[in-house]
Amino acid sequence: MNVRSQVAMVFHLDKCIGCHTCSIACKNIWTDRKGAEYMWWNNVETKPGTGYPTAWEDQEKYNGGWEAQNGDLRLKSTSKTKTVFNIFHHPHVPTMDDYYEPWTYDYQHLFNAPEGADQPTARPLSMVTGELINIKAGPNWDDDLGGSPVYAENDPNLKGLDAAQREQLSAIERLVFFYFPRICNHCLNPACVASCPSGALYKRGEDGIVLLDQNRCRGWRSCVAACPYKKTFFNWFTGKSEKCILCFPRLETGQAPACFHSCVGRIRYLGVLLYDAERLERVAKLPLEELIEAQRSMILDPFDPEVIAAARANGIHDSVIASAQKSPVYKFVKVWKIALPPHIEFRTLPMLFYVPPMAPVMARKENGSVHNISEDLFHDIDDARVPMKFLANLFGGGHEGKVRYALRKQKAVRWYRRSLTVGDVDAETADRMLHEADCTREEAEAIYRLTSLCTFDERFVIPPMHREEAIEMMADPLEHKQNVGFGFLTGPRRGL
Amino acid sequence: MNEATHYLDQLLFVGLPYVAFFTFFLVTIQRYRSQKFTYSSLSSQFLENQQHFWGLVPFHYGILTVVGGHIVAFLIPRELLLWNSQPLRLYVLEVSALIFGLLSVVGLGAALVRRLTVSKVKRVTSTVDWILYVLLLLQLLSGVGVAMFHPWGSSWFAASATPYLWSLLKLNPETGYVSSMPSLVQWHIVNAYVLIGFFPFTRLVHILVAPNPYLWRRPQVVRWYRPPQGA
Numbered sequence: 001m002n003v004r005s006q007v008a009m010v011f012h013l014d015k016c017i018g019c020h021t022c023s024i025a026c027k028n029i030w031t032d033r034k035g036a037e038y039m040w041w042n043n044v045e046t047k048p049g050t051g052y053p054t055a056w057e058d059q060e061k062y063n064g065g066w067e068a069q070n071g072d073l074r075l076k077s078t079s080k081t082k083t084v085f086n087i088f089h090h091p092h093v094p095t096m097d098d099y100y101e102p103w104t105y106d107y108q109h110l111f112n113a114p115e116g117a118d119q120p121t122a123r124p125l126s127m128v129t130g131e132l133i134n135i136k137a138g139p140n141w142d143d144d145l146g147g148s149p150v151y152a153e154n155d156p157n158l159k160g161l162d163a164a165q166r167e168q169l170s171a172i173e174r175l176v177f178f179y180f181p182r183i184c185n186h187c188l189n190p191a192c193v194a195s196c197p198s199g200a201l202y203k204r205g206e207d208g209i210v211l212l213d214q215n216r217c218r219g220w221r222s223c224v225a226a227c228p229y230k231k232t233f234f235n236w237f238t239g240k241s242e243k244c245i246l247c248f249p250r251l252e253t254g255q256a257p258a259c260f261h262s263c264v265g266r267i268r269y270l271g272v273l274l275y276d277a278e279r280l281e282r283v284a285k286l287p288l289e290e291l292i293e294a295q296r297s298m299i300l301d302p303f304d305p306e307v308i309a310a311a312r313a314n315g316i317h318d319s320v321i322a323s324a325q326k327s328p329v330y331k332f333v334k335v336w337k338i339a340l341p342p343h344i345e346f347r348t349l350p351m352l353f354y355v356p357p358m359a360p361v362m363a364r365k366e367n368g369s370v371h372n373i374s375e376d377l378f379h380d381i382d383d384a385r386v387p388m389k390f391l392a393n394l395f396g397g398g399h400e401g402k403v404r405y406a407l408r409k410q411k412a413v414r415w416y417r418r419s420l421t422v423g424d425v426d427a428e429t430a431d432r433m434l435h436e437a438d439c440t441r442e443e444a445e446a447i448y449r450l451t452s453l454c455t456f457d458e459r460f461v462i463p464p465m466h467r468e469e470a471i472e473m474m475a476d477p478l479e480h481k482q483n484v485g486f487g488f489l490t491g492p493r494r495g496l
Numbered sequence: 497m498n499e500a501t502h503y504l505d506q507l508l509f510v511g512l513p514y515v516a517f518f519t520f521f522l523v524t525i526q527r528y529r530s531q532k533f534t535y536s537s538l539s540s541q542f543l544e545n546q547q548h549f550w551g552l553v554p555f556h557y558g559i560l561t562v563v564g565g566h567i568v569a570f571l572i573p574r575e576l577l578l579w580n581s582q583p584l585r586l587y588v589l590e591v592s593a594l595i596f597g598l599l600s601v602v603g604l605g606a607a608l609v610r611r612l613t614v615s616k617v618k619r620v621t622s623t624v625d626w627i628l629y630v631l632l633l634l635q636l637l638s639g640v641g642v643a644m645f646h647p648w649g650s651s652w653f654a655a656s657a658t659p660y661l662w663s664l665l666k667l668n669p670e671t672g673y674v675s676s677m678p679s680l681v682q683w684h685i686v687n688a689y690v691l692i693g694f695f696p697f698t699r700l701v702h703i704l705v706a707p708n709p710y711l712w713r714r715p716q717v718v719r720w721y722r723p724p725q726g727a
């Protein structure tokens with residue numbers, strides 16, 4: 001057993017209201033810079049939809065992630081030999097057109113326009129060339145199903161859905177969508193790290209945050225092609241790649257990352273997981289249907305004395321172990337099993353998990369009038385508006401079992417709470433449903449509390465990062481006397 | 497030989513190379529130490545993908561082969577002359593050198609056209625880049641010119657340029673080898689020195705950080721505050 005600690009995350013999709021506050025918080029802090037205007041380290045997509053960059057989930061187009069072949073795990077986009085030959089022109093790098101060309105408006109014209117018969121307008125200007133541009137698409141062009149025929153209907157997750165299921169999603173009276181906020185998953189088996197010719201990308205040993213060393217990046221762009229979630233970005237101005245840093249400077253001072261902190265729907269949870277790094281390679285190669293379970297099995301029980309001993313032996317602080325014991329992520333993922341990894345088939349073993357959304361059907365429109373379809377609450381999970389198959393493509397690696405389990409449990413919790421507060425469900429039914437959903441009253445209560453009543457400190461259990469142990473603390477302070485500090489001190493620019 | 501040419505030769509074939517190499521080493525090392533961030537290929541593939549392929553791929557394959565050829569001739573001249581002692585082998589070498597030379601010219605031309613016509617790419621092209629393009633173009637064109645008008649370069653390079661370069665390296669410069677060379681060849685040599693001196697100020701430094709450790713490192717990279725005791 002090789003125990004490591006990882007700061008992991010859960011996004012509860014049932015709570016996301018699609019307000020984009022998270023994206024704006026992130027943009028204002030990190031990517032409001034030249035060359036980074038088009039980057040959204042945090043973005044919120046409408047599902048069904050093609051997302052950002054367009055159709056990122058379609059790996060036939062982008063060749064991101066890993067594939068397991070004859071007991072071997074290899075990157076789809078590159079290999080050691082291919083790197084030598086493709087270094088001059090990477091065949092799988094997306095271009096700015098796959099994202100969008102960032103723009104601003106010619107606001108000055110509103111003030112400076114000569115007097116005329118018409119109101120002056122502020123025309124869009126490209127933030128790359130400064131020239132006037134004709135905007136054709138933006139990062140959230142398909143928000144709330146805008147332009148469905150172009151976007152929603154081309155969602156890669158619709159693969160394998162039959163006509164009736166597609167109909168279920170898009171018939172106008174039953175139109176359904178949900179939000180899918182995305183940041184870097186800080187994966188256990190990151191494709192970006194493995195692909196970098198310069199070794200600039202790395203996983204921090206103590207917390208598993210995946211970072212990109214700006215001083216070591218040479219702009220070979222391999223990571224952009226390799227990340228199946230398209231969460232490494234190429235800065236067109238500095239000629240370096242960049243990615244979400246999970247606000248590590250905030251985490252190190254005990255604050256939640258900006259997107260977590262600002263989340264209006266309070267959908268975000270953060271906490272430590274202890275995992276067994278020894279099993280990593282074997283797990284990443286397993287057949288698709290075993291992946292979710294196997295990834296879960298890598299996550300270790302922070303209360304198990306053996307695990308604790310092994311963690312200590314690996315230099316993991318007692319304070320971090322204690323933090324892991326309080327981790328909301330551990331509960332959602334491992335104990336309750338209602339949070340699932342996105343697109344496990346990419347085999348990067350993401351450390352951001354999603355609680356799949358419920359979309360109950362309460363009524364149906366027939367012959368121009370609306371009928372309740374059942375007397376009681378949300379009946380059948382498989383009858384929900386979002387087809388199970390669609391959710392399974394997103395969160396189950398194409399297999400419905402784990403998704404159905406998560407949804408049934410959530411449903412049972414609602415019935416149970418209903419029986420307590422509203423009383424239109426009798427206790428017996430509630431108990432039966434809990435039982436069928438593999439849940440107890442205590443567990444249901446705990447899920448309810450952490451979902452609905454959770455405080456800031458319950459959502460974000462931030463481990464002490466122990467920066468005092470970092471190598472720079474070993475540096476002689478006198479050596480830096482009268483300096484402006486140490487670390488990255490020059491501003492980013494292009495070339496010398 | 498009159499006095500003026502003598503001094504000019506001293507300047508171009510002795511003074512210039514020493515200045516160029518001195519600048520090269522001094523600035524690349526100092527830049528790497530204090531401005532590591534600026535070491536990048538500054539790729540613009542993200543802004544334009546198709547023309548990029550037709551420019552950059554032929555250019556790189558062409559130039560790497562040709563430069564490789566120069567290095568071989570510099571390091572193992574005797575073996576090269578031996579190889580060339582059979583006419584057929586000489587022809588093969590000369591023709592392939594010319595082909596790769598032409599490939600690099602075509603590639604550089606395509607890349608230049610791309611820089612000039614794609615507005616996004618033009619935007620990220622600095623003055624230094626433009627100067628570099630001119631120098632590279634002159635270098636490649638003069639090189640191809642030499643290959644066409646002064647053939648059998650693979651032999652005479654080994655016989656005259658190599659000893660001249662070694663004499664520079666041994667700090668005992670002998671300009672006799674180069675002063676009698678055709679002016680196109682001289683021009684090629686002088687431009688090469690200018691390029692070498694200019695090199696550390698340009699994006700060319702990316703050659704020095706070409707990613708070799710990748711070929712033998714493990715796929716995942718982990719950095720610790722301090723190396724852990726257990727792992």
Ligand code: SF4
Pocket residue numbers: 015016017018019020021022023044179181262263264265266267
């Ligand atoms: S801030 Fe929270 S609720 Fe709003 S879009 Fe982002 S994740 Fe969803």
